[in-house]
Amino acid sequence: MIRAFFYEGKFSFTFINKPVMKERLNITINKLQHVGILVTDIAVSEKFYSRFGFENVMQSPFAFEGGTGTCIMIRYKEIVIELYQMPAKQIDGIRSRNDGHIDHIAFDVDDIEAVFKTLKADGHIKVLEDAPVSLPFWKHGCKYFNILGPDKERLEFNQIEKG
Numbered sequence: 001m002i003r004a005f006f007y008e009g010k011f012s013f014t015f016i017n018k019p020v021m022k023e024r025l026n027i028t029i030n031k032l033q034h035v036g037i038l039v040t041d042i043a044v045s046e047k048f049y050s051r052f053g054f055e056n057v058m059q060s061p062f063a064f065e066g067g068t069g070t071c072i073m074i075r076y077k078e079i080v081i082e083l084y085q086m087p088a089k090q091i092d093g094i095r096s097r098n099d100g101h102i103d104h105i106a107f108d109v110d111d112i113e114a115v116f117k118t119l120k121a122d123g124h125i126k127v128l129e130d131a132p133v134s135l136p137f138w139k140h141g142c143k144y145f146n147i148l149g150p151d152k153e154r155l156e157f158n159q160i161e162k163g
Helices: 042-050 088-095 112-122
Strands: 002-007 010-015 031-039 055-064 067-076 079-085 102-108 133-135 142-148 154-160
Touching: 031 042, 031 154, 042 055, 042 067, 042 079, 067 088, 112 142, 112 154
Parallel strands: 031 079, 102 154
Antiparallel strands: 002 010, 031 102, 055 067, 067 079, 133 142, 142 154
16 A cells, blocks of 8 residues: 655655454453563562562473473462563573563463464464463463564463363
């Protein structure tokens, strides 16, 4: 698309090459579920946030590239933060990140499979996983997947299993 402007006796042209997106996706987001923060020392971070009233409500190890990391969910009232520390061999790279340590924001959904299918079929959304990923977090586990926003921000869709 070309947009033309006439201003002070001169024409100006702007070339617009943006894909046309649907107005509204057919998905339901219940709430902001959590903000994920990548940390280099989970004990130090947990103690820091506890000073603001956050309490550990879930803790679980996870496997990553041959090592084991740790994830904790801390809560204060309705605010949930996911703190996670990668295995030891990734720590130096995490310390030197130039893009900050807030890794993602997560939206709570009721039907992860339906949301995944809808977003994958959209054509204008970059879905990062091939399918929702299961984790042994919370009492009965959870499933999630990520997409990229227009500025490459990571948005996670997450369903906590009810059991």
